[in-house]
Amino acid sequence: MSFLDPTLNQTPRGWRKVFYINWPLVLLIIAVACFGFLMLYSVAGGDISRWAQPQITRFSVGMVIMFMVAFTPISFWRQVSLLAYFGGLVLLLIVLFFGSVGMGAQRWIDLKFIQLQPSELMKIALVMALALYYDWLPPEKVSHFGFVLIPLAMISLPAMMVVVQPDLGTAILLVASGGVVMFLAGVSYWYFIAAISAVVGAVTAVFMSRGASWQLLNNYQYKRIDVFLDPSLDPLGDGYHITQSKIALGSGGLSGRGFMQGPQSQLSFLPEKQTDFIFTTLAEEFGYIGSTFLLILYTLIMIFAISAAMKNKSRFGALLIGGIAATFFFYFALNMAMVMGLAPVVGVPLPLVSYGGSAMLVLLGGFGLIQSAHVHRPK
């Protein structure tokens, strides 16, 4: 048992761990979540029981989980990393074959008391497994071609299983956070330059092929791209969402329309207003000041997490913190870019704010891991 690992002897034991928790991070998380409760109360038209109340309950449960994870030694989490990864793969397989279909995609396993979404669990499990892999791999070998292929396989296997659900947003998050762990582990820049060039090349090829005899995508897929680039082409479909969300954001102005006063949100022009598009309500009602404030809170979370990663002398711990922080980053950056019309609508929630249980519990569990790595870091 690595509880007796000599390097851990200097780390705090028992209740004294409380003093070693990264408290600024905890307070920032609570601040963001409170912002979320306010918005959920507002979009329900002043009805607390509709979304805000269940969200508060879930958040409280999530906080308990976070502290439990934080107090558990990181060596334990290191041990179960592989198990978590393969367990996640099995769950993804189960969901593929037996999952419930909701919102046109197969994502859920109904466990009666909670709707388990294995792709959410996989986001953390993948980071854990990759951190373990690079912890095991001698640093000088990380850029060897063979040792680059292994993590690529580890990333693409779950990513492909999520894409067929179909859940493009989560797949992108998986690939991106996996890539971040590889990047932090020190894989040569050339691989990343090559990967980015490949993506750019593929996108160019897709556009060039349009109308040509070797057209790569179906016409309806091109249409979706067109709508993303110019939402006014489809004011009733996806374009409608983007147009409406931009109107909401823009009309918020500097100081906003006031709490519970946003006509776009309150008049139900906005789609998914309690989940993926909740940022528009915030931006409309609290204006540029409010949305910047949220962005600053997120930025602070990133700063504290990255500095925690830099301070951590354990390779596993540092990679884990960096990877989970990156997942969190991709969540809010993608969501905000989406509602501001900078990215296509892919269905990524605003972390800690959007209504929904699965994502929040997994994120808080992830922060628990960050805390665990931080509390139990080698001195």
Next chain:
Amino acid sequence: MKRPSTSSRDNTSRISRRAMVLGGIQGLVIGTLAWRMRDLQVNQSSEYRLLSDENRIRDRLLLPERGLIFDRNGQPLAENLPNYRIVMIREQAGDVRTVLAQLARIIELPVERREDIIRSMRRFGPSKKVPIIEHLSWEDFARVSANAPALPGIITEVGLNRYYPMQEDYSHVIGYVGPVSEADLNRFEDPDQIILSPGFQIGKTGLERHKGALLRGVAGIQRVEVNAVGRVMRELGRNDSLKGTDLQLTLDHDLQHYAQYRLAGESAAAVVMDVNSGDVRAMASTPGFDPNQFIYGITTKYWNSLIENEYRPLADKTISGAYPPGSTVKMITALAALEEGVVDPNEEIMCRGYVEVGNRRFHCWKRGGHGRMNLTDGLKNSCDVYYYEICQRIGIEKMALMARRFGFGAKPPLPLPSLTSGLAPNKQWKFDRYNEEWRIGDTLNAAIGQGFVLASPMQLAVMTARLASGRAVQPRIIQRINGVAEPLARAPSMQLSDKNLDLVKLGMFRVSNENRGTAYKSRINEPSLAMAGKTGTAQVKGISAEERAADLDSDEVPWKYRDHALFVGFAPYDNPRFAISVVIEHGISGSGAAAPVARDIMLRALYGTQPPISAYPRNLWPQMREQQANEPPPNQNIQPATPGSDRA
């Protein structure tokens, strides 16, 4: 895995370096987001504020046009006409009372009517358009439109409204539509959004109700940008509504109209049916009512006149009236006896005017008796004693089974509400119903269509059609749905011996075509179109010994105690095409009241127009010439009078 975590200065610094780079990239992304936020919320804010304030996007429900109803020849029976109306949006009106008071200065709008409007508006949300006045005259509509800027929340619009050009002729079959009531809403588990939309008219009775789901169509959605005062700036997209299904009936308007006309003044019903296909050509029930009165908002006066009328105009007597069929059921008794082999058609039974069974004396309608009767004589003269005799040989169970084969005791498969199933009684039924033993007297009564036996005019027509064709035809009233013909299978055989059927049909022929047959006076004088029939006179109330002794003249009996007059028949005898049933409530005598009406309607069905005078017996020519001359022109597509402000 016991290997301790790798941890070296070099490694940590490398991770830190990479973390710095990563943080830098993330910082760039966050910077981009912040820049975009500033661009949208500060630099372009005024434009978006304008968009938000002035170009609000609304979804509007596009109500579909209700399906039309035609007769078999394409004559419209239910159509949609433009309806000028005023709608109000409460949240834009401010004080509803003030606005209505202003409106009352422009058009006639009494105080109590205004209170009604305020009450009815409570059912709808403040942002909903609620029609407050319908069927405005064009002048009033124009006046309100011109003054609309001074009337906040008031919008004038043109909707479509149901109109029944044939007025009373189809009041029962087609029914009518009207505003949705609570009771209507309760009928639906999950009401369609069309039903919930203000101003929608729902089918209340008849086909309008029963085929409502088909007729109403599917609502569309129009997404529009509206400005702050609700004016449409532009249409963003639409899903057009789907027009309701058109129905083409099997009914023939000329015949239906004639039947209604011929029965007018009586409380009566008539059904004409194609004996091979079961297509109902006419189903008339008098008195009718004007269904248009219901759409326009029925007046209390008209409503009271309908429900207080002794002749029950609201009831569809063809399908919901259950009458003792009287002697018209004798064909069934005769067929049951023949099929059971309990009577030889040539066997003669002596009628002395009565029989004694048990301790009771059962009378024939002819006091003096008919003398010796064989099977077809019994039908021709409608001799009760003949049936009293043979029914005892068959027994009630066999008679009930035969009656059921001819459609008694089961609702006809028609898409109409309040269908009666009639009644073909047997021992078990009486025991269940009254907890009493079946008596032989019950059998005797059933044999002549009295006592417990009941049938609707529709069932009598089905019975006659089955006799005429020897096939188990079922009635139908819808011929085409949206122009697509409803499938029509050849009806299965009744599985009766042709010889027996022919004997019964011969008996019916003799009723109408032999001197002293009960319907001889109402015969068709054209040999190729000869009608075979059967009269029936059904007692409404048991005749007591004193009344029999007093031998009251029928005219002296109060209307509601007089006998029902019935007639069933088919024609042409050689090659049957149509079956008919006529029931005239309290019409006193089948041969006197029902048979002539049936003959006239049947001739109309056979000729498709006014029949030549030669089709009538010569002695009736002067009378018939007069009758035909007095016949009004066919009721064709009467346009509605401009609805005035006289309506309450």
